Structure formats: C-alpha cells, structure tokens
Amino acid sequence: xxxxxxxxxxxxxxxxxxxxxxxxxxxxxxxxxxxxxxxxxxxxxxxxxxxxxxxxxxxxxxxxxxxxxxxxxxxxxxxxxxxxxxxxxxxxxxxxxxxxxxxxxxxxxxxxxxxxxxxxxxxxxxxxxxxxxxxxxxxxxxxxxxxxxxxxxxxxxxxxxxxxxxxxxxxxxxxxxxxxxxxxxxxxxxxxxxxxxxxxxxxxxxxxxxxxxxxxxxxxxxxxxxxxxxxxxxxxxxxxxxxxxxxxxxxxxxxxxxxxxxxxxxxxxxxxxxxxxxxxxxxxxxxxxxxxxxxxxxxxxxxxxxxxxxxxxxxxxxxxxxxxxxxxxxxxxxxxxxxxxxxxxxxxxxxxxxxxxxxxxxxxxxxxxxxxxxxxxxxxxxxxxxxxxxxxxxxxxxxxxxxxxxxxxxxxxxxxxxxxxxxxxxxxxxxxxxxxxxxxxxxxxxxxxxxxxxxxxxxxxxxxxxxxxxxxxxxxxxxxxxxxxxxxxxxxxxxxxxxxxxxxxxxxxxxxxxxxxxxxxxxxxxxxxxxxxxxxxxxxxxxxxxxxxxxxxxxxxxxxxxxxxxxxxxxxxxxxxxxxxxxxxx
Numbered sequence: 001x002x003x004x005x006x007x008x009x010x011x012x013x014x015x016x017x018x019x020x021x022x023x024x025x026x027x028x029x030x031x032x033x034x035x036x037x038x039x040x041x042x043x044x045x046x047x048x049x050x051x052x053x054x055x056x057x058x059x060x061x062x063x064x065x066x067x068x069x070x071x072x073x074x075x076x077x078x079x080x081x082x083x084x085x086x087x088x089x090x091x092x093x094x095x096x097x098x099x100x101x102x103x104x105x106x107x108x109x110x111x112x113x114x115x116x117x118x119x120x121x122x123x124x125x126x127x128x129x130x131x132x133x134x135x136x137x138x139x140x141x142x143x144x145x146x147x148x149x150x151x152x153x154x155x156x157x158x159x160x161x162x163x164x165x166x167x168x169x170x171x172x173x174x175x176x177x178x179x180x181x182x183x184x185x186x187x188x189x190x191x192x193x194x195x196x197x198x199x200x201x202x203x204x205x206x207x208x209x210x211x212x213x214x215x216x217x218x219x220x221x222x223x224x225x226x227x228x229x230x231x232x233x234x235x236x237x238x239x240x241x242x243x244x245x246x247x248x249x250x251x252x253x254x255x256x257x258x259x260x261x262x263x264x265x266x267x268x269x270x271x272x273x274x275x276x277x278x279x280x281x282x283x284x285x286x287x288x289x290x291x292x293x294x295x296x297x298x299x300x301x302x303x304x305x306x307x308x309x310x311x312x313x314x315x316x317x318x319x320x321x322x323x324x325x326x327x328x329x330x331x332x333x334x335x336x337x338x339x340x341x342x343x344x345x346x347x348x349x350x351x352x353x354x355x356x357x358x359x360x361x362x363x364x365x366x367x368x369x370x371x372x373x374x375x376x377x378x379x380x381x382x383x384x385x386x387x388x389x390x391x392x393x394x395x396x397x398x399x400x401x402x403x404x405x406x407x408x409x410x411x412x413x414x415x416x417x418x419x420x421x422x423x424x425x426x427x428x429x430x431x432x433x434x435x436x437x438x439x440x441x442x443x444x445x446x447x448x449x450x451x452x453x454x455x456x457x458x459x460x461x462x463x464x465x466x467x468x469x470x471x472x473x474x475x476x477x478x479x480x481x482x483x484x485x486x487x488x489x490x491x492x493x494x495x496x497x498x499x500x501x502x503x504x505x506x507x508x509x510x511x512x513x514x515x516x517x518x519x520x521x522x523x524x525x526x527x528x529x530x531x532x533x534x535x536x537x538x539x540x541x542x543x544x545x546x547x548x549x550x551x552x553x554x555x556x557x558x559x560x561x562x563x564x565x566x567x568x569x570x571x572x573x574x575x576x577x578x579x580x581x582x583x584x585x586x
Contacts (some may be wrong), residue, residue, distance in 0.1 A: 009031070010031045011028040011039060011081065012029055013026050013027075013033055015279045023042040023043050025086065025142070025510070026239050027039075029082070037070070037082060037084050038080040038082045038084050039081045040082070041077055042077060043076070043178055045076070045077075045078045049072075056080060059109045059122065060082070060083075063114065063137070064110075064117050065116075065117065065139070065141075066079060066082040067082065069081050072359040080145065085278075087134050087139065087327075088133065089129060089130050089133060090185075091129040097213070098189040098193050099214075100190070100214055100216065100220065102189075103186055103190050104246065107246065108243065108246055109181070110132070111179075111242050112354060114179065114182065114239040122145070123178055124140065124179065124418075125165060125178070126181075127140070127178055127181035127182050128181065128296070129163075129183060138537040141584040158574050162179045162196060165177040165181060174314060175238060179235065179239060183224055183228045187228070187229075190582060191208060193211060197211075205388050205408055209221075209388075210426075219245060219246055219248055220228060220568060221418075221421065223242050223245050225420065226245070245384065269475060273496060274524060280286060284314070285385055291453060291524065296544070297574040297577065298574070299575075301330075302573070303338060304570055304571075305322060305379070305569070306323055306324060307323040309349050310365075311554045311563050311565060312362070313484050313556040315559075316333040317355075317376070318330045318331075318573065319353045319364075320353075321346075321353050325345050325346035325366060326340060327340070327341045327345075327362070327364050328340065329376065330339070332561065332573060332581045341374045341376075342379055343381020344384070346364065347368040348366050350365070351365045351391070352367060352392070352395040353366055353395070355459040356416070356433045361375065363395055363397075365392035366389075366392070368391070369390070369391050370385065370386055370387065371387055372384050372385070381445075385419060387404050387412065391406060392410075393431060393432050394435040394437040395435070395539075396436065396442060398440065400416050401415060401422065401456050402419075403437070407432070407446065408431075409427075409430050410426055410428070410432075411430035411442075411444060425461065427443065428450065429446070431447040432446050433470060436475070437475060438478070440451060440479065441454065441456040441475060442455075443474075444471050447466060448470060449470075450464055451465040451473070451482065452464050453482065463585065468486045469486065470487075471485050471486070472484070472511060473485070477493075477519075478517070483504065485521060487510065487511065488506050488510050488511060489504045489511070490511060490525060491504065504535060504540040505540050507525060507528075509529030512528055512551070513526040515562075516557070517557055520537055520560055521538070521559075522534055522543070524564075525555075526553070526554070529550070530549060531545050532546040532562070534548075546562070548566050548571045549569075550567055550570030551566055552564055553565045553566055561573065561574070562574070
C-alpha cells in the first residue's frame with residue numbers, strides 16, 4: 001500500500017514493525033489528531049471484513065488487550081487499526097530477576113487474558129517479552145488475528161523461535177502453544193536469562209529449576225513445569241486449568257488425595273489393608289547372620305505375558321511391567337489372576353516399578369519419558385509425570401522423595417507430597433543404570449563407571465567410587481555396604497575412608513540384575529544364562545539355584561517369595577519351602 005493510500009484513510013506511516021507471510025504491521029499516526037495506532041495489514045484474508053471487525057471489537061473490550069479503533073479494505077487487503085499501547089515492554093524492566101510473588105501475580109493476570117482471548121477461538125501465536133507491556137496490569141499486544149482456530153483457517157507457524165512451542169516449528173499452533181510461551185516468559189522473568197540459557201541442548205533437558213535462586217512454592221512449581229511440557233499430551237490444554245492449579249496454594253497434598261481414594265472397584269483386591277499395613281523392616285535391628293547351607297524353592301505361579309522388564313513386590317502384591325508398556329498386578333495370596341491397570345498406557349518399555357510406602361499407589365517408569373501413578377484401589381491411572389531430560393531408567397523412594405534416574409545421567413528428586421521437582425543431581429556423566437535405597441541413603445550406578453552414594457534428605461553426594469560396567473546395585477539396610485553386579489562378578493563395597501571391596505560371587509554367564517532380601521541375609525542374582533542364584537550374604541555361598549528361561553531380565557525378592565522374569569517371555573513366582581527356611585546359626 002502506498003503512502004498516499006494511507007493518507008486517504010487519515011493515517012501516516014511512522015515505523016515499520018514487522019512483516020510475515022500473511023501480512024505486515026506498521027506504527028502510524030492519524031493525520032488529524034496525531035494519535036498513534038498500530039495497523040495490521042492482511043494480504044489474503046479468508047474471512048469477510050465485517051466478520052473479523054465484529055470479532056476484534058469484542059476481543060478489544062478486555063482492558064489488557066489493545067482495542068480496535070478502525071478497519072477498512074483496499075483491493076484484497078484488509079487493514080485493522082489498534083490503539084497504540086505506550087507502556088514499555090517487559091524487556092525494558094529495570095529489575096531482573098523478578099520476585100516469586102511478582103511472577104505469580106503476573107502469570108495469573110496473563111493466564112486470565114489468554115483464557116479470554118481463546119474463548120474467541122483466537123491464538124496469540126507470538127508471546128514474548130517484546131509483546132507484553134508493563135503494568136499494572138500487564139497488557140498483551142500484537143496477537144495474530146489470522147490465527148483463528150476453525151475449520152476454514154489452518155494455523156500457521158510463526159513468532160519468536162526462542163519462545164515458540166515445539167509444535168510451532170512443525171507448523172502447528174494450538175491454545176497450548178500460547179501457554180508454553182507464557183510459561184517460558186515467566187521463567188525468563190524469574191531468572192533474568194534467555195530461553196536458550198534455560199535449556200541444555202547437550203543433555204536435552206530443561207535446567208531452569210537449578211537457576212531459580214529462591215525455593216519455588218509448590219503451586220507455582222507445578223504450573224511452570226506443566227506449562228513447559230514438550231508433549232501436548234502432558235501440557236495444559238487450557239488457561240483455565242493452569243489458573244485453577246495456580247490458585248490452589250493450600251490445596252490438599254498428594255497424600256491427602258491418595259488417602260481419600262475410592263474403595264476397591266475395578267480390581268477386587270484387598271490392597272488397601274495389605275499395603276497400608278505394610279511396614280519396612282527396622283534397619284537398626286538387621287544383622288548379618290549365617291543361614292542354612294541349602295534353601296529349597298517351589299514354583300507357585302508361572303505367567304506368560306511377553307517379556308516382563310520390571311517387577312515390584314510388596315505385601316504379596318506383585319506388579320509387573322512389560323516390554324510393550326503394559327502394567328499389571330496380581331494378588332499372590334488370592335491366586336494367579338492378573339489385572340491390567342486402566343488408563344492411557346505407556347508407549348514403550350517399562351523400566352521400573354515401585355510402590356508408594358504409605359498409600360495404595362504404584363509408580364511406573366517408561367522409556368517413553370514418563371512416570372505414571374496408578375491407583376491400585378480402583379485399578380486406574382491417577383496422574384502422569386513427565387521426567388525432565390531423557391527417559392527414566394529406574395525408580396526408588398527415599399522419603400520425602402520419589403527418586404528418578406534417567407538416561408542423561410540426572411537423578412531427580414520429586415516431592416511425594418505434591419509431586420513436584422525439588423532437586424536434581426547431575427554428577428553422573430552418562431546413563432543411570434540402577435538405583436537402590438535403604439530408605440535414607442541412595443546408591444546409584446552409571447555407564448560412566450561410577451558408584452555414587454547420596455543422602456537425598458540433605459541433597460548431598462557422600463561418596464564416589466570408580467567401578468567397571470555394572471548392571472545391578474543393592475544397599476544394605478544399615479547403609480554401610482553396597483553390593484554391585486559388574487560384568488561376571490558381584491562385589492560388596494564397604495563404604496568408608498577409604499572404601500574397600502570384597503568379591504562375593506561370580507557367574508560366567510554375566511550378571512544381569514540383583515535383589516537383596518529385606519533382612520540382608522540373602523542376595524538373588526540374575527544371570528545371562530538360564531538361572532537365578534541365591535547367595536548367603538555372610539559367606540557368599542550359593543544356597544539355591546532356580547531354573548529360569550534364558551536371559552534373566554528382572555528379579556524381586558522379599559525373603560520368602562522370589563519373582564523372576566526372562567527373555568523367553570515367562571515370569572515365575574517362587575516360594576520358599578517352609579521346612580527349608582534358613583535359621584540363624586551360632
């Protein structure tokens with residue numbers, strides 16, 4: 001459009017602000033009153049001028065959005081003049097980073113604006129600091145009037161790539177795209193850092209939680225993590241959802257919600273009584289003691305469920321996770337009936353399972369990058385957590401934390417009460433292969449060939465030892481000894497200064513997994529052959545050998561019941577023969 005055409009509509013161009021495939025934006029002023037306006041020109045509009053004008057007039061009734069003051073059409077192009085907002089952008093804010101209270105109030109204010117904008121089936125599409133004016137209240141400018149969600153108009157990719165949602169790079173734009181961008185601006189305000197400084201491309205994970213200097217309130221932490229989910233399946237789908245969570249600063253904790261679960265329904269198991277009455281053995285009373293030379297086992301049940309890649313056992317409740325992502329449970333005291341937990345399933349191999357210590361909840365980790373919470377009372381999915389970084393590889397519970405190891409070498413502490421990320425350890429330089437805990441201390445092994453001992457309640461690394469490539473780890477209830485399966489050997493490390501190790505046993509077929517009995521008297525060792533061997537902890541003598549299909553994958557052991565799975569797609573439940581249970585020897 002030529003300048004004389006602008007003059008015919010009483011506007012003179014002052015400054016060019018931007019240009020895209022669908023149109024351009026200019027700062028202009030009226031020739032009569034010298035007032036500034038922002039004029040958007042659409043090259044090829046797909047909706048009539050009257051229809052768009054009516055919609056934009058309604059949108060502009062919100063005090064935190066610029067009002068439409070004029071509209072006209074010349075040829076195929078449509079023009080829309082908006083009131084110019086003279087307030088500076090938040091990029092020019094003097095104090096950065098902002099306080100937690102400032103960011104929370106700011107976020108709540110703009111979430112309400114997005115809820116209003118989205119109600120007109122409009123997506124902003126370019127939320128970034130330059131398009132947010134300082135308040136109070138903050139004002140959102142330069143929304144893309146072509147980004148209307150209906151069947152006639154296909155959303156276009158656009159906006160600042162630094163603040164754009166992942167799907168925008170693929171040409172997709174949805175309401176959740178605005179939520180992602182707004183969350184990223186909020187993190188920018190909290191840290192004073194640009195988006196590319198908040199994400200590690202090498203580790204493929206957000207690192208912003210480590211850069212926030214103040215402890216985040218639980219509600220704000222939860223909302224920010226969910227706004228920045230990479231997957232649309234895990235991100236908020238509406239601003240209203242985020243507003244609800246942000247306002248619930250005194251909402252019931254996760255444990256309070258879990259304790260109010262419905263009575264057993266879909267799965268007719270007496271899980272509530274069994275799991276809530278379960279208690280971890282008192283580690284202070286555990287002492288290593290010799291056992292009888294031979295222990296006999298009999299197979300109780302055998303399941304053919306495909307390759308079972310993860311096992312958990314508590315109070316006779318067996319949980320099994322498969323290579324295809326299914327999570328199943330069985331009450332061993334009631335028989336061999338297996339129940340599949342209901343809900344949006346995992347999409348890949350289950351890597352770990354662990355029971356909540358106080359409620360009938362099962363956690364499952366998967367190579368699809370998620371950790372899921374299952375309500376065992378109803379047999380249904382409760383919640384899905386997206387593990388920051390790469391795929392989760394193992395789980396452990398060290399109150400007050402759910403501990404998640406992942407493929408990038410990170411160990412993440414999730415608060416059990418609120419299910420929010422509290423802290424991450426990043427000392428491992430490669431894949432975390434396995435975790436083990438005695439309830440207080442945590443042991444981890446990694447492909448970086450280190451064994452590390454942690455004290456999660458104090459967020460401290462206690463010790464680092466160089467070891468060989470390892471497949472399994474277990475920790476003594478008193479925390480003094482850590483057992484590591486490395487290659488074809490099982491070594492017992494006595495932690496101290498200096499730490500010392502002693503060979504417990506060897507298996508020429510190679511060690512695949514370890515499981516220590518709760519009283520630490522017996523160690524079950526899975527091998528690459530067709531056997532699970534049980535060793536006495538004090539002497540290292542093999543007291544049992546259980547025939548299993550080729551290639552043992554997982555073992556779980558409570559001292560009297562042992563469950564093992566193998567590559568031949570069988571899972572076997574073994575029960576110790578009562579007359580052969582070991583007794584203490586003088």
